[in-house]
Amino acid sequence: MELISKGAEADIYKGRWAGLDAIYKVRASKPYMISELDERLRRERTVREARMMLAARQVVPTPFIFYVGNSIIVMEDVGRRRLKEELGNKPTEARILGEYLGRLHSVGIMHGDPNTSNVIFNESSNRWYIIDFGLSLHTRRFEDFATDVHLVNEVFIVQHQEVYEEAFRSFLDGYSSVTENAGLIVEKVKEIERRGRYARRRSFIF
Ligand SMILES: Nc1ncnc2c1ncn2[C@@H]1O[C@H](COP(=O)(O)OP(=O)(O)O)[C@@H](O)[C@H]1O
Ligand SMILES: [Mg+2]
Missing domain, CATH: 1.10.510.10 (Transferase(Phosphotransferase) domain 1)
Incomplete structure (x- = not known):
């Protein structure tokens, strides 16, 4: 997949999901952190982000969510x-x-x-x-x-x-x-x- 953005928190890849253009937002593991804590934080932030995106969707356009995993959100690609x-x-x-x-x-x-x-x-x-x-x-x-x-x-x-x-x-x-x-x-x-x-x-x- 093509990497389109590398942030402090997450890497953004452009890919496909069920035949559609998709964005993969991946919270990569941080090698300097204790792994259980790292995993928990990544999971919590991912779940929180997905939840808040859904809540926001009642009042503003936000990308459609295709899939949520432990440290990954796959969502609609809304463009550049x-x-x-x-x-x-x-x-x-x-x-x-x-x-x-x-x-x-x-x-x-x-x-x-x-x-x-x-x-x-x-x-x-x-x-x-x-x-x-x-x-x-x-x-x-x-x-x-x-x-x-x-x-x-x-x-x-x-x-x-x-x-x-x-x-x-x-x-x-x-x-x-x-x-x-x-x-x-x-x-x-x-x-x-x-x-x-x-x-x-x-x-x-x-
Ligand atoms: N659903 C999306 N559709 C199109 N571009 C996206 C989408 N999600 C992220 N991007 C691109 O990736 C960049 C970084 O993603 P973002 O979710 O803002 O993470 P960060 O926490 O690194 O800022 C955005 O500024 C945008 O250019
Ligand atoms: Mg951003």
């Missing part, structure tokens, strides 16, 4: 057009990340890693998908939702600085349009930004 590469040409596309994050928050799901590599446009359904639920959790705490929004702000500052202002404004528009308590959550984000090392850096909105 990531928001990361599209945002530079069309900063208003950030709105979709705002909407999706807002819909997740509205049903009590924190994404945990809302970066622009985790949002992919699927050409066959003409829709954006959100992926990578390895750090997701069920929560009702505004702090957790604010952490997601803060992470988006960080990603935009670091990876999309040339379009930061328009992109982050579009993101917030999308987020506010679907999130009941967006105002309160944004207040919490400001708190995070003020008390952290982030205060030293300037961002237009905070």
Whole structure:
């Protein structure tokens, strides 16, 4: 199978499943860890990711899951057009990340890693998908939702600085349009930004 991404947590391969294009997300063993602990962590994270993907599916497009094993998830391949590469040409596309994050928050799901590599446009359904639920959790705490929004702000500052202002404004528009308590959550984000090392850096909105 062809390796298409190597992360700290998992390797991503492109393959086939029952005659369809598929992505194999494999949590490889870490040689420096005690093997029983390593195995348990890989199993727990894999199961959690699959569960959270299914829960998220009620409100946002996520890849169809074909198979879940101890350290592997086989899922629908939704394509290669990531928001990361599209945002530079069309900063208003950030709105979709705002909407999706807002819909997740509205049903009590924190994404945990809302970066622009985790949002992919699927050409066959003409829709954006959100992926990578390895750090997701069920929560009702505004702090957790604010952490997601803060992470988006960080990603935009670091990876999309040339379009930061328009992109982050579009993101917030999308987020506010679907999130009941967006105002309160944004207040919490400001708190995070003020008390952290982030205060030293300037961002237009905070
Ligand atoms: N279902 C999928 N369809 C298409 N591409 C995917 C899919 N899952 C992962 N990828 C690709 O692999 C990359 C890494 O996968 P991801 O689940 O985000 O793992 P990581 O934890 O390493 O970020 C993604 O940014 C995307 O480019
Ligand atoms: Mg990712």
